[in-house]
Amino acid sequence: MKRRITILSILLVLAVVLSACGGTATTEVPAETTAAPTEPTEKTEEPTEAPTETEEVPSGEVVLPRKETMYFNGQQWGSVVCWNPYSSSCNNAMTIAQQDNARVLMFETPYLYNMLDGQVYPLLADGDFAWDEGRTQITFKIKPAAHWSDGTPVTAEDVAYTWATHVKYDTATGASNKAYIADIVAEDAQTVVIKAVLGENGQALNPLLVQSYLSSNYVIQKAWTQKLEARVGEDSAALLTDPADDVVWSGPYTKFYTDDTKVILIRDENYWGQDASMWGKLPIPKYLGHMIYKDNAAGTTAFKAGEVDVSQQFIANVQDLWLKEGLPVSTYLPEAPYHIGASLPTAFFNLGSYGLDQLAVRKAIAIAVDYDTIIANAMTNQSATFDQVPRSLMNPTPGEQALYDHDAVKDLQFAGKDIEGAKKLLDDAGIVDTDGDGWREFEGQNLHYVATAPNGWSDWQAAIEVVAAAGKEIGIDITTNYPEWAVYQTIVTNWPLPEKDFDIFMMWSDGAGPTQPWSRIRHLMSSEFAETTNNWNGNWGGYKNADADALIQAIPSMTDEAALKEAYTELVRIYLTDIPSFTLMYRPQSFHTVNESVWTNFPHEGDGTVPPVPPLDLMDGWSVAGLYNVTLVNP
Amino acid sequence: MKGYRKYFLNKLLWLFITLIFAFVLNFFLPRLMPGDPVAAIVGRLAQGMSDTTGMKAVYERYAELFGVDKPMIQQFFIYVRNVLKGDFGLSFSQFPRPVADILSSSIMWTIGLQFPAIIVGWVIGNVLGAVAAYSRKGWDKVIMPVSIFVSNIPAFGMAVILLAIFAVDLKWFPTSGGYGYDLIPNLSWQFVKSVFVHYQLPFWSIVLVAIGGQAIGMRSMSIYELNADYVKYARFMGIKDRTIIKYVFRNAMLPQITGLALSIGTMVGGALIAEIIFSYPGLGYTLLNGVMGQDYPLISASTLIITIMVLLANFIIEIVYGLIDPRIKAAQAE
Numbered sequence: 001m002k003r004r005i006t007i008l009s010i011l012l013v014l015a016v017v018l019s020a021c022g023g024t025a026t027t028e029v030p031a032e033t034t035a036a037p038t039e040p041t042e043k044t045e046e047p048t049e050a051p052t053e054t055e056e057v058p059s060g061e062v063v064l065p066r067k068e069t070m071y072f073n074g075q076q077w078g079s080v081v082c083w084n085p086y087s088s089s090c091n092n093a094m095t096i097a098q099q100d101n102a103r104v105l106m107f108e109t110p111y112l113y114n115m116l117d118g119q120v121y122p123l124l125a126d127g128d129f130a131w132d133e134g135r136t137q138i139t140f141k142i143k144p145a146a147h148w149s150d151g152t153p154v155t156a157e158d159v160a161y162t163w164a165t166h167v168k169y170d171t172a173t174g175a176s177n178k179a180y181i182a183d184i185v186a187e188d189a190q191t192v193v194i195k196a197v198l199g200e201n202g203q204a205l206n207p208l209l210v211q212s213y214l215s216s217n218y219v220i221q222k223a224w225t226q227k228l229e230a231r232v233g234e235d236s237a238a239l240l241t242d243p244a245d246d247v248v249w250s251g252p253y254t255k256f257y258t259d260d261t262k263v264i265l266i267r268d269e270n271y272w273g274q275d276a277s278m279w280g281k282l283p284i285p286k287y288l289g290h291m292i293y294k295d296n297a298a299g300t301t302a303f304k305a306g307e308v309d310v311s312q313q314f315i316a317n318v319q320d321l322w323l324k325e326g327l328p329v330s331t332y333l334p335e336a337p338y339h340i341g342a343s344l345p346t347a348f349f350n351l352g353s354y355g356l357d358q359l360a361v362r363k364a365i366a367i368a369v370d371y372d373t374i375i376a377n378a379m380t381n382q383s384a385t386f387d388q389v390p391r392s393l394m395n396p397t398p399g400e401q402a403l404y405d406h407d408a409v410k411d412l413q414f415a416g417k418d419i420e421g422a423k424k425l426l427d428d429a430g431i432v433d434t435d436g437d438g439w440r441e442f443e444g445q446n447l448h449y450v451a452t453a454p455n456g457w458s459d460w461q462a463a464i465e466v467v468a469a470a471g472k473e474i475g476i477d478i479t480t481n482y483p484e485w486a487v488y489q490t491i492v493t494n495w496p497l498p499e500k501d502f503d504i505f506m507m508w509s510d511g512a513g514p515t516q517p518w519s520r521i522r523h524l525m526s527s528e529f530a531e532t533t534n535n536w537n538g539n540w541g542g543y544k545n546a547d548a549d550a551l552i553q554a555i556p557s558m559t560d561e562a563a564l565k566e567a568y569t570e571l572v573r574i575y576l577t578d579i580p581s582f583t584l585m586y587r588p589q590s591f592h593t594v595n596e597s598v599w600t601n602f603p604h605e606g607d608g609t610v611p612p613v614p615p616l617d618l619m620d621g622w623s624v625a626g627l628y629n630v631t632l633v634n635p
Numbered sequence: 636m637k638g639y640r641k642y643f644l645n646k647l648l649w650l651f652i653t654l655i656f657a658f659v660l661n662f663f664l665p666r667l668m669p670g671d672p673v674a675a676i677v678g679r680l681a682q683g684m685s686d687t688t689g690m691k692a693v694y695e696r697y698a699e700l701f702g703v704d705k706p707m708i709q710q711f712f713i714y715v716r717n718v719l720k721g722d723f724g725l726s727f728s729q730f731p732r733p734v735a736d737i738l739s740s741s742i743m744w745t746i747g748l749q750f751p752a753i754i755v756g757w758v759i760g761n762v763l764g765a766v767a768a769y770s771r772k773g774w775d776k777v778i779m780p781v782s783i784f785v786s787n788i789p790a791f792g793m794a795v796i797l798l799a800i801f802a803v804d805l806k807w808f809p810t811s812g813g814y815g816y817d818l819i820p821n822l823s824w825q826f827v828k829s830v831f832v833h834y835q836l837p838f839w840s841i842v843l844v845a846i847g848g849q850a851i852g853m854r855s856m857s858i859y860e861l862n863a864d865y866v867k868y869a870r871f872m873g874i875k876d877r878t879i880i881k882y883v884f885r886n887a888m889l890p891q892i893t894g895l896a897l898s899i900g901t902m903v904g905g906a907l908i909a910e911i912i913f914s915y916p917g918l919g920y921t922l923l924n925g926v927m928g929q930d931y932p933l934i935s936a937s938t939l940i941i942t943i944m945v946l947l948a949n950f951i952i953e954i955v956y957g958l959i960d961p962r963i964k965a966a967q968a969e
Binding site for chain 1: 668669670671672674675676677678679680681690691692693694696700725728729730731732737740741744798802803810811812813814815816817818819820821823825826910911912913914916920921924927928929
């Protein structure tokens with residue numbers, strides 16, 4: 001018996017050692033596969049033949065030809081959970097993302113938002129939408145050519161029924177829009193009317209949010225929705241948890257294969273958009289693939305190896321990829337900051353903390369921070385500096401920058417690292433160190449704060465360290481603390497904040513979108529969110545200013561551009577005067593870094609596209625147009 | 636045999652009691668962590684939306700759906716009832732995916748990676764340790780320092796070294812994934828080969844680290860046994876070296892077998908390091924995300940499986956010990 005075990009063990013060891021050697025012998029295999037894929041048997045062109053069950057081996061191609069497949073990273077983390085466009089928790093990053101720049105590969109919105117020019121362009125819609133005279137409702141038409149994957153036409157009734165379903169089942173979309181949209185009705189097969197909730201003046205309460213619905217939310221087929229409702233017995237929870245493997249779509253791609261390691265979409269050869277009234281052709285890549293990498297490092301390694309074409313991950317010192325490593329890699333802008341900044345990662349002051357209700361303390365900390373170090377270290381210069389784009393409430397896009405009067409708020413600007421200025425400010429306010437322990441006191445109590453960011457969010461953590469260092473230089477003791485995100489978000493979104501540990505904390509602000517910069521300003525300053533619970537909106541520090549509230553409320557209904565500019569300028573003035581929070585850097589909407597080993601002609605600054613295709617990974621809003629422009633490096 | 640039956644029943648009873656306690660702890664401990672997983676789900680929904688003022692209602696609906704608004708003790712009994720029906724509920728971190736689906740899709744990857752790696756590491760390590768102990772001079776001078784060196788490389792260090800040398804520099808192996816990034820699973824030679832090639836680096840990153848530790852342990856045990864009185868006595872008696880070595884290694888193996896059983900019991904926890912560095916599919920990273928995202932149902936289900944496997948492995952080892960080692964049987968039966 002023992003001898004047999006010994007022999008077996010030796011055999012096992014031998015087998016493994018030999019197999020490992022065998023592995024080295026076949027080293028060239030993966031590379032060969034990519035370079036010269038075995039000619040696949042042509043898959044039946046009917047896309048509905050694609051498997052309806054995930055993790056099932058699809059018929060047809062089993063090796064995706066590299067020259068017909070475009071690979072992405074940085075979007076899909078973890079496995080796809082479902083294909084249900086009513087649910088916002090399918091973790092299906094490429095196909096279900098109803099947001100300002102909605103992803104329109106499988107499901108489509110009436111309009112596409114373009115963050116570069118701030119305009120919306122029709123997708124399912126035919127022509128521009130129009131407000132009525134009294135600004136109470138929007139009318140738009142559906143393109144006659146638009147049809148579903150089952151061949152039936154997309155109608156106004158589908159748009160209306162989608163909205164009715166959102167409201168009936170209280171989906172996230174319904175819950176967040178019903179305060180502004182009264183109803184969506186189909187006037188005829190092609191004509192949709194969106195009736196706004198009216199304010200006291202008899203006009204739409206918030207025209208901006210009503211309009212943004214058109215480019216943020218999908219149109220879902222009525223017939224399929226009814227089938228879903230029948231299946232779940234009209235139960236709200238069941239409707240939102242249905243995996244929707246049988247869903248009907250209108251977009252250019254659909255699911256081909258998913259498992260715990262990847263998501264593959266396949267082009268729908270019957271896509272309506274090849275009609276002359278839309279794109280006039282099909283998107284170029286037949287397959288879109290996204291491997292599920294477990295961290296940024298793995299995704300970047302694959303990107304460098306040419307296994308990923310479009311990366312949406314932060315790559316530290318991205319310029320090294322082409323300058324030092326000589327890879328065919330590029331970003332939207334050829335020089336720093338390499339990307340178009342869109343959102344403003346912001347440090348919020350907890351205005352309930354001791355001493356932080358004092359403007360002098362807040363301002364001293366804000367002007368003492370070394371922002372250039374933050375931008376150089378945390379963002380490796382992939383952010384514009386505050387010398388290049390002075391701080392305001394606007395992101396660095398030209399559209400938003402033009403919305404306020406730069407000169408009017410020039411005297412309120414600060415570029416940081418103003419230690420002497422900060423010290424003087426505190427001295428003048430009488431906030432000095434009287435007991436000689438090195439820390440200033442306010443009304444007899446030392447100023448001691450904890451600055452915090454979620455653990456593992458390395459760029460935010462690096463930024464917060466710089467904030468803490470600034471405090472020490474001006475006699476305010478700031479230490480850092482990094483709780484796990486699960487804990488962090490629970491605390492930050494529920495007022496009151498704890499008495500310590502959350503005095504200065506990082507949170508995001510809105511990126512680019514059809515309601516911006518209004519929505520970002522509202523989320524940064526509006527008192528409607530101050531001191532609330534379940535607050536996923538903003539103003540987490542509890543700031544209140546009646547003048548700001550009045551302007552924020554007025555802007556959505558403003559149509560006069562001069563008045564609008566004046567209002568925005570005033571809001572910037574209030575923000576830079578009160579400093580309830582302060583922006584630490586600019587961050588792009590997507591990092592959009594491309595490896596042109598296989599595909600080329602990606603969006604770049606000055607690429608000549610009209611309207612310009614934004615650098616948003618070829619699927620968000622108008623950036624989907626990029627999928628029709630790409631070409632092969634070696635056809 | 637009567638003594639053995641008593642020993643067996645005694646062990647079985649303790650197994651059952653431990654299981655009950657572990658089950659209760661598995662349920663309550665994750666729920667004692669600070670933080671609110673439902674808020675995390677709602678937070679994910681809210682991101683990127685133009686207006687999120689309606690999120691409070693959404694939060695309340697999800698809290699009701701998951702039952703986290705009920706008292707903890709009531710949640711526990713609901714959980715017990717569901718588990719007895721084989722229903723582990725819906726995951727929080729991958730909502731609305733059922734926990735059973737998450738486990739079933741990743742557990743085979745984990746077992747496929749861990750089980751052979753543990754066995755191979757254990758066998759090679761013990762053989763090397765025994766050889767070192769027996770030969771003393773030449774081999775030992777090499778095996779000991781190398782084992783100590785290798786076993787002290789942290790697992791992530793080993794994985795990163797292998798990745799950098801064999802995947803990034805030499806390009807002999809792929810950098811990530813369970814199979815080719817351009818493949819769809821199918822029963823072809825090409826796919827099998829791809830799985831095999833992708834398997835190597837994660838596999839060896841675990842095995843190499845395991846070998847060193849096992850070798851050191853086995854060497855110490857063997858040297859101890861080799862100097863035991865019974866060995867000297869056997870030598871005086873003129874018994875052949877081969878026969879003596881059999882006795883020696885049989886005794887030296889006992890603690891190593893316990894270690895093996897524990898490793899196999901805990902292997903479902905996943906090879907976290909290898910999974911992360913090579914983006915290899917498996918349960919380890921899923922579980923880590925579950926813990927980070929306070930995915931109670933997923934944590935409870937995974938820890939329950941791990942608990943059961945460790946208990947079973949221990950139980951089997953103790954039963955086998957009772958059979959093969961009369962000293963233990965005698966001691967336990969008293």
